[in-house]
Amino acid sequence: MKHFEVAIIGSGPAGASTAYFLSKAGISNVIIEKETLPRYKTCGGGFVFRGRNNLPIDISEVVEKEFHTIDIYLGEKLHFKTHREEPTISMVMRDNFDALITKKAKALGSVLLENNKLNALSFKDDLITLETSQESISANFVIAADGVLSPTAKMAGWTEDTRKLVPALEYEVEVSEEDFKRLSTEARFDIDAIPFGYAWSFPKKGHLSLGVMTTKRSKINLKKHYEEYKKQLGIENVISETQHGFQIPVAPRTDGFVKNNVFLIGDAAGFADPITAEGISNAIHSGKLAAEAIIESKGNSAEAKGRYEEKLEADLLPELQTAVWLAKWFYEQKTIRNILLKKYGQRFSEEMADVFHGKRTYPKNIKQTLKKKIKELVF
Numbered sequence: 587m588k589h590f591e592v593a594i595i596g597s598g599p600a601g602a603s604t605a606y607f608l609s610k611a612g613i614s615n616v617i618i619e620k621e622t623l624p625r626y627k628t629c630g631g632g633f634v635f636r637g638r639n640n641l642p643i644d645i646s647e648v649v650e651k652e653f654h655t656i657d658i659y660l661g662e663k664l665h666f667k668t669h670r671e672e673p674t675i676s677m678v679m680r681d682n683f684d685a686l687i688t689k690k691a692k693a694l695g696s697v698l699l700e701n702n703k704l705n706a707l708s709f710k711d712d713l714i715t716l717e718t719s720q721e722s723i724s725a726n727f728v729i730a731a732d733g734v735l736s737p738t739a740k741m742a743g744w745t746e747d748t749r750k751l752v753p754a755l756e757y758e759v760e761v762s763e764e765d766f767k768r769l770s771t772e773a774r775f776d777i778d779a780i781p782f783g784y785a786w787s788f789p790k791k792g793h794l795s796l797g798v799m800t801t802k803r804s805k806i807n808l809k810k811h812y813e814e815y816k817k818q819l820g821i822e823n824v825i826s827e828t829q830h831g832f833q834i835p836v837a838p839r840t841d842g843f844v845k846n847n848v849f850l851i852g853d854a855a856g857f858a859d860p861i862t863a864e865g866i867s868n869a870i871h872s873g874k875l876a877a878e879a880i881i882e883s884k885g886n887s888a889e890a891k892g893r894y895e896e897k898l899e900a901d902l903l904p905e906l907q908t909a910v911w912l913a914k915w916f917y918e919q920k921t922i923r924n925i926l927l928k929k930y931g932q933r934f935s936e937e938m939a940d941v942f943h944g945k946r947t948y949p950k951n952i953k954q955t956l957k958k959k960i961k962e963l964v965f
């Protein structure tokens with residue numbers, strides 16, 4: 587039976603970057619991937635600058651477009667633009683993006699096992715045995731980086747009843763040359779294009795990634811709102827389009843992130859941004875934190891668990907907890923929000939751009955700040 591210090595389940599940005607950090611430190615690791623790379627992955631593919639800046643590899647070869655200016659629309663009346671020297675959003679296709687990070691990790695010593703589906707985990711002392719569709723492997727630590735539904739988390743004992751998952755639809759759309767030329771100049775977010783959520787238009791090399799996301803799990807016809815969004819964008823001639831439905835974890839799990847030497851990162855842990863639903867940057871960040879915890883602990887499982895939890899509590903979890911509250915307010919208090927945006931919309935857009943660039947986090951005193959702003963407008 588092959589043995590590795592760390593077994594990583596999933597070769598997305600979370601898993602592949604974790605493997606990279608571990609291999610760089612000389613920690614033996616294996617990436618277990620159920621498919622063959624490159625493989626299509628449902629995702630809008632908008633990679634914000636703070637994530638790109640924290641990734642220690644050059645990804646320019648897989649970046650399809652870069653946008654220094656971001657457009658935020660609220661109906662027909664409000665439109666805010668932000669511009670930065672560095673690209674606020676880099677557009678990637680996840681098949682090429684994930685394959686590149688995995689390739690870099692392999693170059694440092696990571697082992698990739700493709701077409702290997704994890705079927706079971708068993709625990710004895712500090713050793714974990716992984717039964718896959720092709721072989722048995724043992725490891726001291728397991729990193730669950732297998733996405734929002736994470737079969738690994740379920741095998742390790744996590745439950746799903748404390749999670750908040752919201753639905754989204756994403757389409758890869760080929761449009762007429764005229765429409766593409768018109769729409770490929772801006773990366774845009776359209777707030778309230780769908781109830782309690784937003785729509786997005788992310789131009790890639792030769793097509794558009796369009797999507798709709800709602801923060802409510804009530805019966806909302808996502809496809810209907812997507813069709814309406816296409817009309818809003820003025821798209822009349824669709825040459826081809828492929829639909830992909832998925833769920834986004836917009837709140838961290840409430841039942842912990844480490845059990846029996848299994849560490850949850852990325853979407854498996856619920857680390858997508860609750861306001862924007864962007865998950866790649868926090869996936870990479872949490873993977874780095876898990877790798878650091880294991881490296882610093884020198885194989886001590888209790889210390890690795892404690893270090894990972896401390897690192898999460900130091901910045902990521904407080905930011906996400908603030909963002910959970912802010913997202914609930916932003917999407918559900920529509921009337922008050924719109925009054926505030928009429929006066930402070932550009933400032934809000936600039937601050938969101940700073941979050942995307944890693945220059946600030948969501949403020950911890952957001953409740954007091956909003957109450958003050960509302961009082962100023964009312965009185």
